[in-house]
Amino acid sequence: MSRVALVTGGTRGIGAAISTALQNAGYRVAANYAGNDERAAAFHQATDIAVFKWDVRDYAACGEGVKRVERDLGPVDILVNNAGIARDAMFHKMTPEDWHAVIATNLTGLFNMTHQVWPGMRERQFGRIVNISSVNGQKGQAGQVNYAASKAGDLGFTKALAQEGASKNITVNAVCPGYTGTEMVRAIPEELLKERILPQIPVGRLGEPHEISRCVAFLVADEASFITGATISANGGQFFA
Structure with missing residues (x-):
């Protein structure tokens, strides 16, 4: 029987x-989402991938959500912690609410989700965890102190947990996308993209979501079992870690 993969923020x-x-x-894939029922339904209809709604900021909700996934599909062998938000502002204008919302989703969400599947992975002596960080977690970015801190925290989480999982055949790795052509990035004014963002990227273009997904597919494969605690930087040459 094929393995079960759970992707948070997995419908957009x-x-x-x-x-x-x-x-x-x-x-067998379960795609978690937090709020957009219409988009989740459209994604399910287009792909036949099962969708499950809960907020990764809520530990109890994560526990109940994972139980639903495992009841419907089976034990979770692969977890991709992708759910994330941004609340950008220069630091002197950043509110405590901006800070806590981003940390709660982008960093605490990793704990909330991974803590639910970790015991089962240890018991079964197999697991693949991939955390989606960001180039700005590696290099920092003005106006994103909260986001950069959360994504840098994801990398520390990855390296530490990889050491705990190695003896149990559980790998924990990270992918750091650069600017990628998602709805959020493409909503940036074209002039700003051309003048401020694209010049930072040596390959001269935005990444594409499928280019990030290929990194994840590689890391969760059996052939990647010797890779753990690693970070794949998929940023078009913008930053070398």
Whole structure:
């Protein structure tokens, strides 16, 4: 029987590309989402991927959500922590609400989700966890102190947990996308993209969601079992870690 993969934030943007790539690779996929019922329903209709609604900021909701996934599809073998938000502002204008919302989703969400599946992975002596961080978690970015801090925290989480999982055949890795052509990025004014963002990217273009999803599909495969605690930087040469 094929393995079960759970992707948080898995019905839109990079998450949708990851969910679809894993389905195409033969996994049984569950795509989590937090709020947009219409988009989730459209994604399910287009792909036949099962969708499940809960907020990764809520530990109890994550526990109940994982139980539903495992009841419907089976034990979770692969977890992709992709759910994330941005609340950008220069630091002197950033509110405590901006800070806590981003940290709660982008960093605490990793704990909330991974803590639910970790015991089962240890018991079964197999697991694949991939955390979607960001180039701005590697290099920092003005106006994104909260976002950069959360995404840098994701990398520390990855490296530490990889050491705990290695003896149990559980790998924990990270992918750091650069600017990728999602709805959020393409909503940036074209002039700003051309003058401020694209010049930072040596390949001269935005990434595409499917290019990020291929990194994830590689890391969760059996052939990647010797890779753990690693970070794949998919940013068009914008930053070298």
